[in-house]
Amino acid sequence: MAADGTVAADGFAPRLLRWFDASGRHDLPWQHPRSPYRVWVSEIMLQQTQVRVVVPYFERWMQALPTLRDLAAAEPDAVIALWAGLGYYARARNLHKAAQLCMERHGGELPRDIEALAALPGIGRSTAGAILAQAHGLRHAILDGNVKRTLARFHGVRGWPGTRAVELELWRLAEGHLPQARMADYTQAIMDFGATLCTRQNPACVLCPLQDDCVARREGLVAELPTPKPGKALPQRGTLMLVVLDGAGRLLLRRRPPSGVWAGMWSLPEAEDADAAHALLARHAEVDFDAVETLPTIEHGFSHYRLRITPLLWRNARPLEQRIAEDADARWAAADARAAIGFPAPVRRLLDGLDRTA
DNA sequence: AAGCCGGGGCC
């Protein structure tokens, strides 16, 4: 690294770009065309989600909402339905909100100013940099998981990147490597490099264009870097999910609370115990509570806790239509209507299993 | 700094 703190002279970016030209990914759907809106949606989908998973969601999204204006005008439930299965649903709500803010404040386009861009909901420093670099070729760094891993190894940076000091060091290094040209390709290159060559496990060091100058390679630390997050045991929680069908096969649904897990999404009614289940059921239908059928429990893991779902099934319930009419957060949905609703993944699995056995 | 927020891939 040069005395002024820059590291461009070491050939990091040129070697990465040569590798990208030969071995990078050039056929991802958001690269053709590489418009600001498409890059933005792809970057949000790719937060904590791998390329292979994102591609079909991205294609479906662009079919339904091809422009920022279309997104801004869409119904919230339609946006969630396009997202259902991807997880982190705040990303979808933030996309929607940000599109509307762009219509109001930025003439219907994403701002080119990084401060204004990062001020939009769901767009932080790294995602703002990725959008500006890829959509406009502007000289901004990114620091996602791939870049953190690559830089931690190349420079031998120790310590978990979740700590402030390590993260600041990695940002400094990332900015020091930026090339003067080809910013869009460079940004795609360093992400591809981390995703396909400098992988977390079994990185292809023998093929690496940076191996001669890689500190981790030289010091035998490749498997130790980046330093993993200190571990902790996940708490276990449980819930009852009520599967209530009326004589016509319609299913009782309730909207989730506006905050917390699966916020605002349609799901099955939930209760903590049998008494609460009974009370909840009585508010929506006449049904023989003792005629309950048990379904297999479903285990669902979150990043911060584990959830054991116990489904309870009643058939031939008689809906209390008056109560439903008064309750905007409850509905009886027929099978064909259910298909178009975006359910949380374990609920979708449960309902699909129900349809197969019913 | 730590917790919250999903889901899936992978060993």
Add this chain to the structure above:
DNA sequence: GGCCCAGGCTT
């Protein structure tokens, strides 16, 4: 079964 991932927001 545990860990991690093309992060950002809230407290």
